[in-house]
Amino acid sequence: MEGFLSELLKENITILEILESESNKDFKKHKQNIVDLKVKNSKDEVVIIEVQYDRDYSFFHRILWGTSRVVTEHLHEGDDYLRVPKVISVNLIYFDLGEGEDYIYHGSTSFRGIHKNDVLQLRENEKKDVAEDSIEHIFPEYYLIKINRFDDLAKDTLDEWIYFLKNEEIKPEFTAQGLQEAGRILAYTKLKKEDQIDYNNYIDNRRRRDSELRTKFSEGLEKGKLETAKSMKKEGISAELIQKCTSLSLDQINDL
Structure with missing residues (x-):
C-alpha cells in the first residue's frame, strides 16, 4: 500500500499505523470496505488517508460522509481548529461511476471569484498556520480511480499499479515502488490453506536458521577478538591499544 500511495501522490509515503474507526465498529460492511491510514509524507507531515472500495449507488455521498467522519473522529473536543487533520480519500472503483473519459480523477476545494474568476489565496500572515501555501490543501482531497476504465496500457509506474489492481498480474518490466512485494502477498493469498501453513513453517524455519547463524557468527567473532x-x-602491547584494535572492554582484556 505504501508503494501505491507513493506513486499516486508523487512523494514517498510511510504508513505509521492503521487507524481504528469508531463509526465503523458497528457496521461490519463498512469496516470491510474502508481502511484509514495515518501516514507521513516526504515533508514529515502526518496525513490521514482513507482508502475505500465498494459498489454503492450513493457513492459520492458516501465518500463525502467518509472524509467528514475522519475529520470529526480525529479532532478531539477542545482542540483548536488548526488541528483539523489533512484527509485524502483514495477510492478504488471497479464499477461504472459517472460519465467521463479518464480513469483517474482528482477533486479538491478552491474558492473562485464570481465576478473576477480569480482563485482566493492565503495572505502571507495566514500561511504560517498551515503546512501548505494554498487554501485547497486544507480541505479534503479525493482520488477516484476507475479500475474498470483502465485500458491495460501501463504508461507510467502509477499505471503499473492500476494494471495490477485490475488484472492481479505483474509484468516483468514493471518497476513501480512496492509492486513486487504486493505480488508476493497476492501469490500467498492465492495458496490453499495447507500450502499457506507449509509456507509459514518454511519462513519460520528459515528465520530460525538465520538467527542461529547470526548468533554463531557473533560468538565466533567474539572468540576471535579474545x-x-x-x-x-x-x-606486551598496552591494554588501551588492544582495546582500540579489538573493541573489547578493559575488564575483558585484564581478565585474559
Whole structure:
C-alpha cells in the first residue's frame, strides 16, 4: 500500500499505523470496505488517508460522509481548529461511476471569484498556520480511480499499479515502488490453506536458521577478538591499544 500511495501522490509515503474507526465498529460492511491510514509524507507531515472500495449507488455521498467522519473522529473536543487533520480519500472503483473519459480523477476545494474568476489565496500572515501555501490543501482531497476504465496500457509506474489492481498480474518490466512485494502477498493469498501453513513453517524455519547463524557468527567473532587480544597482550602491547584494535572492554582484556 505504501508503494501505491507513493506513486499516486508523487512523494514517498510511510504508513505509521492503521487507524481504528469508531463509526465503523458497528457496521461490519463498512469496516470491510474502508481502511484509514495515518501516514507521513516526504515533508514529515502526518496525513490521514482513507482508502475505500465498494459498489454503492450513493457513492459520492458516501465518500463525502467518509472524509467528514475522519475529520470529526480525529479532532478531539477542545482542540483548536488548526488541528483539523489533512484527509485524502483514495477510492478504488471497479464499477461504472459517472460519465467521463479518464480513469483517474482528482477533486479538491478552491474558492473562485464570481465576478473576477480569480482563485482566493492565503495572505502571507495566514500561511504560517498551515503546512501548505494554498487554501485547497486544507480541505479534503479525493482520488477516484476507475479500475474498470483502465485500458491495460501501463504508461507510467502509477499505471503499473492500476494494471495490477485490475488484472492481479505483474509484468516483468514493471518497476513501480512496492509492486513486487504486493505480488508476493497476492501469490500467498492465492495458496490453499495447507500450502499457506507449509509456507509459514518454511519462513519460520528459515528465520530460525538465520538467527542461529547470526548468533554463531557473533560468538565466533567474539572468540576471535579474545584470541587476538591474548596474543597482543603476550607481546606486551598496552591494554588501551588492544582495546582500540579489538573493541573489547578493559575488564575483558585484564581478565585474559
